[in-house]
Amino acid sequence: MPIRPENRNRYPANWPEISKAIKNRARWQCECEGECGRGSHTGRCTNQHGKPAYGTGSRVVLTTAHLDHVPEHCQADNLRAMCQGCHLHYDKQHHARTRAQTRHNALEASGQLAFEL
Numbered sequence: 001m002p003i004r005p006e007n008r009n010r011y012p013a014n015w016p017e018i019s020k021a022i023k024n025r026a027r028w029q030c031e032c033e034g035e036c037g038r039g040s041h042t043g044r045c046t047n048q049h050g051k052p053a054y055g056t057g058s059r060v061v062l063t064t065a066h067l068d069h070v071p072e073h074c075q076a077d078n079l080r081a082m083c084q085g086c087h088l089h090y091d092k093q094h095h096a097r098t099r100a101q102t103r104h105n106a107l108e109a110s111g112q113l114a115f116e117l
Contacts, residue, residue: 003015003071007071010071010072011071011072012072015074018064018074018079019064022064022079022080022081023049023064023081028048028081029048029062030044030048030060030081030082030086031045032082032083035090036082036090037090038085038089045082045086047060047062047085047086048062049083053083060084061083061084062082062084063084064080064081064082065080065086065087065090066079067079069091
């Protein structure tokens with residue numbers, strides 16, 4: 001998953017090395033065991049980096065997910081190698097919350113949430 005420019009400074013300078021170590025630990029296969037909530041696999045996901053994804057046939061890109069969604073928390077037990085499909089599903093609720101907060105902040109900044117009596 002690409003890092004958004006506004007979050008880049010939240011990752012350590014050696015993030016590429018940390019991420020690669022997690023993928024090596026996983027032997028370049030998705031480590032998701034269903035916690036993503038996709039309901040498409042039981043046990044460990046079979047998707048492997050660079051190979052066709054099950055179901056879609058698209059090329060798998062292995063990513064590194066923060067289980068607690070905090071980029072600064074880069075200890076190995078908080079990181080999991082996930083295919084892009086599992087990672088997106090795992091982050092689904094987190095993305096919905098941040099999207100709603102961003103929308104709220106934009107409305108507030110434009111004065112559309114202010115009421116005058």
